[in-house]
Structures are given as structure tokens and as C-alpha cells.
Amino acid sequence: MSVLLKKIKINIYSQFKRNLSNNQYKIRRALLYVPGDDPKKINKAYKLDVDCIALDCEDGVAANRKEQARNTIFEFLNNGKPKKSREFDWGVRINSVKSELCQNDLDVILTAQNLPDTISLPKVNDTEELKWFSSQLERFTALKTKISVILFIETAQGIMNLKEICTTAKKLSENRNFEPVALVFGGDDYLADIGARKTDQLTEVLYARQKLVMMAKAFQLQAIDVVYIQYKDLDGLKQQSIEGANMGYTGKQVIHPDQVPVVQEAFLPSEKQIKWAKDLIEAYHKYAASGKGAFNFNGIMVDSPTLKQAENLIKFVEVVGKDTNQ
Ligand SMILES: CC(=O)SCCNC(=O)CCNC(=O)[C@H](O)C(C)(C)COP(=O)(O)OP(=O)(O)OC[C@H]1O[C@@H](n2cnc3c(N)ncnc32)[C@H](O)[C@@H]1OP(=O)(O)O
Numbered sequence: 119m120s121v122l123l124k125k126i127k128i129n130i131y132s133q134f135k136r137n138l139s140n141n142q143y144k145i146r147r148a149l150l151y152v153p154g155d156d157p158k159k160i161n162k163a164y165k166l167d168v169d170c171i172a173l174d175c176e177d178g179v180a181a182n183r184k185e186q187a188r189n190t191i192f193e194f195l196n197n198g199k200p201k202k203s204r205e206f207d208w209g210v211r212i213n214s215v216k217s218e219l220c221q222n223d224l225d226v227i228l229t230a231q232n233l234p235d236t237i238s239l240p241k242v243n244d245t246e247e248l249k250w251f252s253s254q255l256e257r258f259t260a261l262k263t264k265i266s267v268i269l270f271i272e273t274a275q276g277i278m279n280l281k282e283i284c285t286t287a288k289k290l291s292e293n294r295n296f297e298p299v300a301l302v303f304g305g306d307d308y309l310a311d312i313g314a315r316k317t318d319q320l321t322e323v324l325y326a327r328q329k330l331v332m333m334a335k336a337f338q339l340q341a342i343d344v345v346y347i348q349y350k351d352l353d354g355l356k357q358q359s360i361e362g363a364n365m366g367y368t369g370k371q372v373i374h375p376d377q378v379p380v381v382q383e384a385f386l387p388s389e390k391q392i393k394w395a396k397d398l399i400e401a402y403h404k405y406a407a408s409g410k411g412a413f414n415f416n417g418i419m420v421d422s423p424t425l426k427q428a429e430n431l432i433k434f435v436e437v438v439g440k441d442t443n444q
């Protein structure tokens with residue numbers, strides 16, 4: 119970690135802690151899918167320096183291997199969360215409510231000796247699905263503390279009903295044993311659902327991609343961006359990751375180990391951006407003390423919204439620094 123980054127950490131740590139909604143906050147820059155029926159890939163994922171792993175029962179697993187995936191994940195859960203040099207999110211992606219596989223998945227996953235940190239619930243269409251899912255969770259007495267849930271929005275219905283879904287998730291979580299922590303934009307399923315044709319610029323999903331990030335922020339949830347399936351093209355991945363970060367996303371779905379460092383790096387602000395933010399915050403407070411709300415900062419007008427943008431950037435650096443020792 120650079121000297122500059124260390125200084126920032128010390129300066130803003132206490133202020134930042136107060137701003138966190140809870141101490142369970144985890145970074146999820148890269149969310150790596152690992153097919154649940156493939157022990158070799160699971161063991162490989164356990165050795166990677168990755169923020170977030172989703173052992174997959176859903177689309178990464180063939181229809182005739184669902185049971186195999188559940189049972190393999192069950193065994194890995196029973197063996198306990200692997201020790202890594204830093205904290206990471208140990209999750210499972212179950213099948214959607216509509217698939218009719220969801221209940222079987224929960225029956226196996228939530229009766230393991232060790233529960234995952236997070237359940238990913240794909241293809242959430244409406245609040246009825248969420249109510250059904252949360253009532254299912256009530257059956258598992260082993261759920262003594264709230265389990266984190268990542269909601270996947272990847273259909274036209276899901277995008278249309280997004281505000282109600284988030285409102286209901288927050289409301290249900292007041293009395294039920296789960297906590298919504300993030301929204302994922304399932305761009306590939308969404309494309310298929312609306313019958314769009316994929317372009318490199320993703321203009322065909324722009325509205326949904328922006329709506330999801332806006333709604334996530336309105337409900338204090340993390341926003342996790344589309345998957346980049348051309349997994350051998352790391353330059354394209356970097357470009358799309360930076361684009362997502364610029365839109366306000368805090369992470370991205372990944373499918374291959376080579377994608378992990380590229381994505382995790384792309385979601386970190388650069389040293390230049392960190393210095394800009396730090397200098398701006400210092401200048402803002404200096405000018406504010408002398409009675410100026412708006413001022414010239416290296417040729418641009420700065421006032422309160424720019425200050426908030428700089429603070430956002432520093433807060434993000436702080437969380438990453440705390441969780442990854444970077
Ligand atoms: C739209 C969605 O829902 S996306 C989520 C669903 N899809 C998925 O989960 C796909 C996950 N990814 C994969 O299955 C694979 O990466 C594929 C099929 C894309 C490519 O697989 P491979 O041809 O085996 O990749 P490759 O040979 O480059 O793999 C290199 C190494 O990484 C391992 N690996 C590949 N993908 C993963 C992964 N997702 N997690 C952990 N390890 C992996 C391979 O086992 C191999 O290990 P080894 O070197 O010890 O033998």
C-alpha cells in the first residue's frame with residue numbers, strides 16, 4: 119500500500135466508520151461464480167485472492183447436475199469456510215423461485231453444518247417471490263443470525279418492479295432472518311428476456327443498468343454489474359469494469375480466475391484519483407472556513423456535490439484497504 123493511501127486511511131478511518139450503516143459491510147468488487155458440481159474449480163477458487171465467491175447451483179450447472187451441485191456444495195460447507203489471508207464473502211447462488219428447484223436447494227444448503235455468508239437469489243421478478251423466499255427461510259432454525267442476501271434482477275418484470283422489490287426486501291428483513299446487501303444486474307438473462315441483441319457498448323441494456331445502480335443506492339445496497347463472457351479478452355474486461363465503476367457500480371460478476379485481479383483492480387480508484395480527492399477535500403475545508411461555498415480548484419468550480427464525490431472515492435478506498443490489506 120502506498121504512503122498516500124496509508125495516510126488517508128489513518129485520517130478518515132474514524133469518520134468513515136460512523137458512516138457505515140453496519141459493521142458487516144463487505145467489499146464485493148469481484149463476485150466469482152464457481153459451478154457447484156465441480157470440486158476442482160471450488161478448490162481452485164478457495165486459493166484465489168477474491169472478494170466474493172458464489173458456489174453456483176443455477177445457470178453454471180447443467181439441469182441434470184443440479185442434485186450433484188447441491189450435494190457437493192453441502193460437503194464443502196460442512197468442511198468449513200476456508201482460511202484465507204483476508205476476509206471474503208463465502209456465498210451460494212441457489213436456483214430462482216420460479217424454477218421450482220429453490221426449495222430443494224435451500225433444504226440442502228441451509229442444513230449444512232456451516233452456513234454460507236451469503237445467499238444469491240437469481241431472477242427475482244416481483245415481491246411475491248421475495249415473500250415466498252423469506253417465508254422459506256423461517257423453516258431453518260439454524261439461521262440464528264440474519265443471512266446476507268444478494269438479489270438478482272435480470273428480467274423485464276424485475277426491472278419494472280425494482281422499487282417494490284427493494285422496499286419489500288427492506289421491510290421483510292426487519293422481522294425475518296435475512297438482510298439484503300446487494301443488487302446484481304444479470305445483463306445476460308435480461309438481454310434474453312427482452313429479446314435484445316448484444317452490442318459491445320451494451321446500449322441495449324443502458325436503461326436497466328442505470329436503473330439498477332440508482333435503485334441500489336436509494337436503498338443503501340451494493341450494485342454489482344454485468345458479467346463479461348469473453349473471458350479471454352482482459353482488455354475489454356478492464357474497459358467494461360471501469361465503465362461500471364464510473365456508473366456507480368461497486369463490483370462485477372466474473373466467471374474465470376483470470377478475470378478476478380483485473381476487476382478488483384479496476385474497481386479501485388487510481389493513485390491520481392485518490393490524490394485529487396484528498397487535495398479537493400483539504401481545499402474545500404480551507405475555503406469553507408473562510409466563508410466560501412464555491413471556489414476554483416485547479417480550474418474547475420468546486421462546491422458541495424464535488425466534495426461528496428471526492429468523499430465517496432475516499433470512503434471506498436478505506437473499505438477496500440480495511441478488508442484486503444492493500
Ligand atoms: C450469466 C451467468 O449466469 S454467469 C455464471 C454461470 N457461469 C459460470 O459459472 C461459468 C464459470 N466458468 C467456467 O465454467 C469456466 O471458466 C469456463 C467454462 C468459462 C472455461 O473453463 P476452462 O476451459 O476450464 O478454463 P481454463 O482452462 O482457462 O481454466 C483455467 C483454470 O481455472 C479453473 N477455473 C476456470 N473457471 C473457474 C471458476 N469459475 N472458478 C474456479 N476455477 C475456475 C480451471 O479449472 C483451470 O484450473 P487448473 O489450471 O487448475 O486446471
Ligand SMILES: O=CC(=O)O
Nearest residue numbers: 272304305306307
Ligand atoms: O446471471 C447473470 C446474468 O447475466 O444473467
Ligand SMILES: [Mg+2]
Nearest residue numbers: 177272304307
Ligand atoms: Mg442470470
